[in-house]
Amino acid sequence: MIGLVLKLLRDELSNYIVQNKSQGDSIIQSDVILHNIALMDNDGQTDLNNKVVITLVNTEEESTLKNGSNILRTPNGVKYVEPPVFLNLYILVSATLGQDLQDAYEFALERLSLVIQFFQAKKSFTVQNSPFSSISSDSNISEEVKEEIKLNVELYTLTFEQINHLWGSLGGKQVPSAMYKIRLISIKENSGISAPLVEELVNNQNVTNIN
Template identity: 75%
Template sequence: MIGLALKLLRDELSHYVFQNKRPTDSITEDDIILHNIALMESEGQDLNNKIVITLVNTEEESTLKNGRHTSKTISGVRYIEPPVFLNLYILISATLGQDLQDAYEFALHRLSLVIQFFQAKKTFSVKNSPFTTISSDNNIPQEIKDELRLNIELYTLTFEQINHLWGSLGGKQVPFSMYKVRLVKIHENTSDEAPLIEEIERTENSN
């Protein structure tokens, strides 16, 4: 589900950036990618001149932690662990083109488009995202598609947090923004079923 959530955002963002890029900008929809930005300077990795979406942290949504463990069925009671609702912290980086004279300016403009896109649209589902390929993927169950509902908000870091973040990623800082993606639902479709208790027997101890 985490991969699908980020793919949904990538598909929609890719279309928006490509449609609103500058005429002289050579970026394509395939240049908005899901990748680990920490590998930007690794040999064999070409992450230059792209918009890179990286998952940097996950946390459980504590307000939804205590869900119901049982549900009634025709034959008894079904016991199931409640789903985990996650908040995802994603880093969106506009990397620089090595051969472009105005690489930094292009990166800043692309980052502006990213912020502009998420400012205009904060809630995502498969139904309200016409440019994602998830909707036409028959390998994904319809139930999963219906459950995919994301709320996006800009997450501001302090200078100390920024320094620690890029230090842990091991790369040079590029123009970026961070977003908190709320309520990614994770659950396993397994459960135990027990019959209803219809009668209680009492036994008396004789001394």
């Protein structure tokens, strides 16, 4: 589910950036990618240059929804399952620099501005309201899973200390970036223990009359 959610956001964001890019910017939809920004400075990772990179940096359980019911009604009775885990995802969206562009930093700032504009204008995402996502037409994804994708995205502001710690942990040189918090995604396993409906109660307790 995490991969599906991030793919949906990537597809929608890439279309917006390409449609609204500044004159002279050669970015194409395939330049908006899901990747680990920590690998940007590694040898052989030149494919991260001149891109908009979406990186998952943290997951957090939504504690307010932790104690859900573990009884699921079915046509044949009930099923006892563990309640789903609801997660908040923290993603870092980075605009990396192109090595061969004279105005690389300026283009990176412009792309980051488009990222912020995009999420400012559209904060809620479902498969139904995301026409540019390949998920909607993917027959390998069940309709039930598609219906479960309901996301709210908000800008998550870091302090200077948190920014330094984050990029220090990533081990790379800092590039223009913004962090977003994605609420909520549901993770669950469909296996469980099935039981029939209770249709009749029988009391076999012996009753003794006391005279």
